[in-house]
Amino acid sequence: MNKLIASEWERLWKRKAIWLLFAAIPAMVYAAAKYCLHQNTTVTLDFPQYTVMGNFPVLGLAEMLMTAFNLVVLVITTMVVTDEYRSGQLRMVLIRTHSFRQIIFAKFFVVMSFIFLYLLAYFIICYGVGSMMFSSSETYPQFYHQSDTTVVEGFIYNLKFYGLAFLTLVAMSSVLFFIAIISHTTTTTLGIGIGFLFISIAYPTVIGLFGQLVPNEILLKLYFTSLPMVQWQGLTFMLAESSSLLGWILLVLGCYIVLFQSLMILSTRRKNDTFI
């Protein structure tokens, strides 16, 4: 299994697209910084939405996590699963004594490692760009916290934020992996994947329209059953001082992961069409 993971890891980095995605990080951070600078003209210093160097890693990720990061996961998943599986490249690996299921889970592990590195790089570059483009203040207000945070406390907060962001991406990857395994062509994977993202973004909005009918607490819980919404706003709710939603969102993420990992196990059972 270790050798299998090592081989998958090697073949992942053989792809030009992976290097391109890594090279795109500075551009992404720059785009996020431009957006935050634009936001700074509309809010004042005493709002947590106001970007300073200390909270730029969080504010710069919030917009990107829901869009760019999900698309990055989608592209990689499509490349390493659907493309290799359906184009016959996988046969070379299947010659060895590994089952299709083992290979898929090795791939999942490798993609998760890649996403972890990707987030880490984003985090470091965010601090770099943040120190250049934003003012640094000793203390600044934090989302759903009574008192201001210092830079060190903020750093711990940012680390937690990125950890939870990684967890949401694990859940998202589980969904997309399952889609990638059952799709017959790469375009189908991309189409269904983007469709899943759209629907996940759309139905909370629809629920919001019927907001008068159900009490607020249930509404919020329903709202945060959608992965992109968790990525966009749920993370700050989870890290609030007195968070009622932390357990609920963790439960939702756990359900996504367990459900789709089980579906992956089911869909990779021994089939006769592996060699067709």
Add this chain to the structure above:
Amino acid sequence: MKSLLLSEYERTFKRKKTSIGIGIYFFMIVLQCLFIYLVGGVSFYDADHSVQLNSINTAPFFLRELGLLINFILIPMFVVDSFNGEYHSGALRLFLIRPQKRVKLFLAKWLVQASLFLALTFLTWLIATIFGQIMMPHVNETTFLNTESLNLFEGLLYTLKFYGMTYVVFLCVIGISAFMSIVMPNPIMAYMGTVACLIGGIYISDQFIYFIIISDSIFNVLGNSGQYGFYVSLLFLFVISHIMNVGIWTRKQWMG
């Protein structure tokens, strides 16, 4: 040419995803009807103008959400499969052995995609108009964003014009998607390149917002005068992308 077209149609519909995709699209139209009915026929021209729907003005509001589905899922899927997927998988070899002009091949592919989305656009208009006439409160005349009062016939003309402009935007997306399919090495890159273009356009100019919120932009163009940026950018995109597509397609090195 006729047989090329026929073969192209046949292969397009031999792919299961074409019929499934169109099926899902019609299912979405039904959901949209249900949604509009449930919220009591309230929709939006843009973020600050809400509007009460009636029997004449319902049709354009269907494209608020359905436009996204077409621009980001259906067009990239079908066009990339037709222009890149077949080449990538080697299916194109079988009819490259015939003495066909490359331009004709391109034209056949383009015509099939364009006609497919013309049919979808027209059917959406038809269903939306019928739904509006039956389910929405009956009125004799209505207004759209910044227009004077229109009777039934003028209202129908307005919605047809609206759908016509939407179709031109779809054609531009087909152009962009085909361009990506021709220059990118594999379907994944082609699809993602298309999506990146549609989203990245906003960073270049606010004008390109019509790829994402299609209905708001067209209401704005039809309601306010002097919106030349919309027409110019669309025309420019359409012409440039198609000239480049034909140029690269015919000069591309197909064999080895």
